[in-house]
Amino acid sequence: MQLKHLHHFYMACFLLVVGITTANGQARQDSNAVKKLLDSAFVLENTSKQAALNCYQSALALSKKINYKLGEAKSLHNSGIVYYGMAEYEKARSFFKNAIDQYKIIKHGKGMSSCFSNIGNTYQLQDKLDSSLVYYQKAIEISQQYGLTESAGRGYSNMGMVFRKLNQTNKAYDYYTKAFEFAQKSKDSLTMAIALINQGTILDDLGKKEEFYQKQVQALKIGELSNNDYVMKLACLNIGEYFAIKKDYPSAIAYGQKSLAYSLKLDIPYETERIKPVIARYYFLSGNYKKAEAILLESIQASKKLEASDITLDTYSILQELYETKGDFKQAYKYQTLHKHLSDTIFNETQVKTIHELEVKYQTSQKDKQLATNKLQITEKDLQIQRKNSWIIITVSVIGLLLTIVLITYLTYQNRQKLHKQKLIALEKEKEVQLLEAMINGEEKERTRIAKDLHDGVGGMLSAAKMHFSAIKSNIQHSTNIEGFDLALSLLDESASEVRKTAHNLMPELLTTNGLKDALALFCKRISNPLTSVQFIAIGDIPRFKQSFELSVYRIVQELMNNVIKHSQAKDAIVQMSCHDELLLITVEDDGKGFNQNSEGKNGIGLSSLHSRVESFNGSMKIDSEERRGTTIYLEFDITRLKVLAEEELA
Numbered sequence: 001m002q003l004k005h006l007h008h009f010y011m012a013c014f015l016l017v018v019g020i021t022t023a024n025g026q027a028r029q030d031s032n033a034v035k036k037l038l039d040s041a042f043v044l045e046n047t048s049k050q051a052a053l054n055c056y057q058s059a060l061a062l063s064k065k066i067n068y069k070l071g072e073a074k075s076l077h078n079s080g081i082v083y084y085g086m087a088e089y090e091k092a093r094s095f096f097k098n099a100i101d102q103y104k105i106i107k108h109g110k111g112m113s114s115c116f117s118n119i120g121n122t123y124q125l126q127d128k129l130d131s132s133l134v135y136y137q138k139a140i141e142i143s144q145q146y147g148l149t150e151s152a153g154r155g156y157s158n159m160g161m162v163f164r165k166l167n168q169t170n171k172a173y174d175y176y177t178k179a180f181e182f183a184q185k186s187k188d189s190l191t192m193a194i195a196l197i198n199q200g201t202i203l204d205d206l207g208k209k210e211e212f213y214q215k216q217v218q219a220l221k222i223g224e225l226s227n228n229d230y231v232m233k234l235a236c237l238n239i240g241e242y243f244a245i246k247k248d249y250p251s252a253i254a255y256g257q258k259s260l261a262y263s264l265k266l267d268i269p270y271e272t273e274r275i276k277p278v279i280a281r282y283y284f285l286s287g288n289y290k291k292a293e294a295i296l297l298e299s300i301q302a303s304k305k306l307e308a309s310d311i312t313l314d315t316y317s318i319l320q321e322l323y324e325t326k327g328d329f330k331q332a333y334k335y336q337t338l339h340k341h342l343s344d345t346i347f348n349e350t351q352v353k354t355i356h357e358l359e360v361k362y363q364t365s366q367k368d369k370q371l372a373t374n375k376l377q378i379t380e381k382d383l384q385i386q387r388k389n390s391w392i393i394i395t396v397s398v399i400g401l402l403l404t405i406v407l408i409t410y411l412t413y414q415n416r417q418k419l420h421k422q423k424l425i426a427l428e429k430e431k432e433v434q435l436l437e438a439m440i441n442g443e444e445k446e447r448t449r450i451a452k453d454l455h456d457g458v459g460g461m462l463s464a465a466k467m468h469f470s471a472i473k474s475n476i477q478h479s480t481n482i483e484g485f486d487l488a489l490s491l492l493d494e495s496a497s498e499v500r501k502t503a504h505n506l507m508p509e510l511l512t513t514n515g516l517k518d519a520l521a522l523f524c525k526r527i528s529n530p531l532t533s534v535q536f537i538a539i540g541d542i543p544r545f546k547q548s549f550e551l552s553v554y555r556i557v558q559e560l561m562n563n564v565i566k567h568s569q570a571k572d573a574i575v576q577m578s579c580h581d582e583l584l585l586i587t588v589e590d591d592g593k594g595f596n597q598n599s600e601g602k603n604g605i606g607l608s609s610l611h612s613r614v615e616s617f618n619g620s621m622k623i624d625s626e627e628r629r630g631t632t633i634y635l636e637f638d639i640t641r642l643k644v645l646a647e648e649e650l651a
Contacts, residue, residue: 034059034071041078049082056082073102073111080118089122109146113139113155120158127514129162130541136162153182153191160198167521173202189226193219197234204238213242233262237275240282249286256282270311273302277315284322292322313342329467336467376422383415508554516550517542517577520557524575527561532570532590534561539578544644549617553586553637556613560588560633568592568631579639586635594625617642 041055056079063071080095096115103111120135136158143152160175176199183191200215216238223231240255256279263272276299283292296319303311316339323332390408397404511519517538524536544550557575564573570592578585607623614621619637 030062030066031068031071034063034066034068034075037062038071038074038078045082045085049086053079053082069102069106070108073099073106073108076102077111077115080115084118084122087125089126092122093119109142109148110151113142113146113148113151116142117151117155117158124158124162124165127165129165130543133159133162149182150186150188150191153179153186153188153195155179156182157191157195157198160195164198164202169202169205173199176202189222190228190231193222193226193228193231193235196222197231197238200238209242209245213239216242229262229265233259233266233271236262237278240278244282244285247285249282252282253279253286269302269306270308273299273306273308273311276302277311277318280315281318284318284325289322289326293319296322309342309346313339313346316342324467333467376419379415379419379422383419386411386415511550511554512547515542515544516553519550519554520575520577523554523558524561527565529565532565532568532573534564534573534575537574537576539576540580542577542579543639545584545639545642546644549637549639549642552613552617553584553635556610556635557586557588559610564588564590564592564631568594570630582638582640584635584637584639584642586637587632588635589630589632591630594627594629594631596627597623597625 037055037059041052041059044052044055056075060072060075060079063069063075076095076099080092080099083089083092083095096119100112100115103109103115116135116139120132120139123129123132123135136155140152140155140159143149143155156175157179160172160179163169163172163175176195180192180195180199183189183195196215196219200212200219203209203215204212216235219231220235220239222228223235236255236259240252240259243249243251243255256275260272260275260279263275276295280292280295280299283289283295296315299315300312303309303315316335320332320335320339323329323335387408390404390411393404394401394408508519508523510522521536521538524534528534545553561573561575564570568590570590573590573592574587576585576587576589611621614635614637617637619635622634622636623631624634625631
């Protein structure tokens with residue numbers, strides 16, 4: 001191909017000398033036309049996203065025609081941004097990746113860094129945090145390679161956001177600090193302010209309220225100097241929350257109103273409606289029930305128009321609390337019912353999504369079964385052809401008759417063995433599909449039903465009982481009776497809490513949405529207590545696995561940790577998880593009393609059941625324990641066929 005290009009070059013030399021001025025002039029004219037198309041598309045983004053996409057497509061076609069690589073890259077890049085705004089993240093990633101290919105050709109570092117960051121953003125919005133970290137890191141590497149200090153600062157800020165979601169606050173704070181330092185060097189006021197706000201939120205989580213307040217004030221000053229409404233909106237909202245904690249409600253309301261004003265200027269309806277219930281809560285806490293009620297009732301209508309269920313849910317909750325405080329229990333019960341109904345609706349939507357994911361996995365298994373059947377049919381046809389050829393050889397080769405017979409016998413035996421093995425594989429695959437379907441449709445439906453009954457039935461009855469107790473408490477005259485009712489209310493609270501915990505343990509929603517690592521981390525955090533501290537450690541990237549496998553491993557670790565809590569008398573316990581060379585390794589370790597393996601053995605009913613469950617997923621379990629030396633249990637699984645390889649299986 002290169003020789004062909006050289007050949008054309010030598011033949012065209014003379015033409016270039018004569019026509020160079022005209023060609024350059026035409027190229028400039030065409031590239032200007034591309035720029036005009038890009039500008040027009042950018043304007044259209046605010047009115048018609050489809051029209052903007054069509055315009056970017058025209059710019060891309062013209063750029064390809066004149067070999068204008070920057071035009072190609074920008075057309076693809078901006079198309080990706082439009083799809084990003086439409087929440088079509090898969091399409092957005094495709095356009096960003098194609099744009100990166102074009103930016104690489106012209107060594108456009110800023111474009112590459114921006115696209116890598118945008119891909120990371122799409123993964124973060126889908127809670128695929130491991131993938132988002134990979135692309136944020138690539139964005140930082142490109143920024144440093146090309147000396148783009150501003151882009152590097154924003155990359156570090158994005159990394160901090162991911163680590164905060166992962167509850168790794170120290171790492172998150174370090175990345176926000178790096179983001180601030182890089183932003184200072186590049187005089188990027190937006191990233192400086194965002195880094196300060198994010199640092200403050202971590203300090204707030206750690207209970208350092210004054211330091212949190214100082215960070216927000218610094219961010220607000222930067223926002224005022226740079227006239228950045230977005231920064232001022234965030235900072236004022238956080239400062240208002242600080243004053244609310246201090247019970248300085250007039251100041252909290254004032255800053256909340258400022259945040260609302262900046263949000264209105266930005267014209268982001270969702271953000272505006274999200275702030276209104278916050279301000280209403282401040283009015284409620286200050287005792288101005290009438291103002292709070294008016295804002296909340298207005299917010300319900302607006303949030304319904306936006307289909308912002310999360311805002312509506314919060315508004316119902318505050319109204320319920322407000323009417324309870326006013327003693328209007330009829331209205332309180334009304335909004336409690338509305339809250340419960342909306343919460344159930346959101347829960348049901350989640351269940352529908354989960355069922356759809358199970359259906360996709362089931363259909364995939366069915367396709368695998370069909371592939372195995374097709375291979376079996378091909379093998380049978382091959383066997384028929386080989387037999388036919390063997391008989392032809394026997395007929396033609398009289399001299400080699402005996403040798404041919406031996407050869408045919410051998411080949412027939414081998415093929416029959418192969419056919420037999422493939423039939424067994426097909427049958428095993430079918431049984432696995434049936435077992436998977438039965439386990440998921442049986443066990444998990446039952447767990448979900450019980451969890452929902454506990455949450456909606458018993459939990460709702462306990463809440464209603466508490467409300468009725470509260471309503472009649474004021475009618476009791478004697479202090480002894482009041483103490484009795486208080487004790488009863490306390491017992492109701494504890495009962496409701498236990499019901500919620502039991503419902504969560506029966507069907508851990510986090511396992512379905514975020515995967516095994518996050519579910520085990522939350523489980524360890526919840527069972528950790530003053531008597532036994534439980535720590536969860538994840539080493540390296542932990543991928544998503546098939547749901548049946550994730551659920552089984554979760555139950556195994558849950559049972560092991562329940563044994564530790566009940567029997568080991570341990571002060572500290574650790575659950576460690578890592579992936580290495582297609583192996584999932586899990587270690588459960590405690591410093592408890594241990595046991596003598598020779599006397600108690602490892603074949604008790606509980607441990608035998610665990611061994612069987614581990615081995616059913618091609619895994620192994622090893623127990624290391626001595627009296628007064630603690631216990632360590634090693635789990636090892638071959639995950640070659642258990643990982644979820646396609647992103648669609650998690651969508």
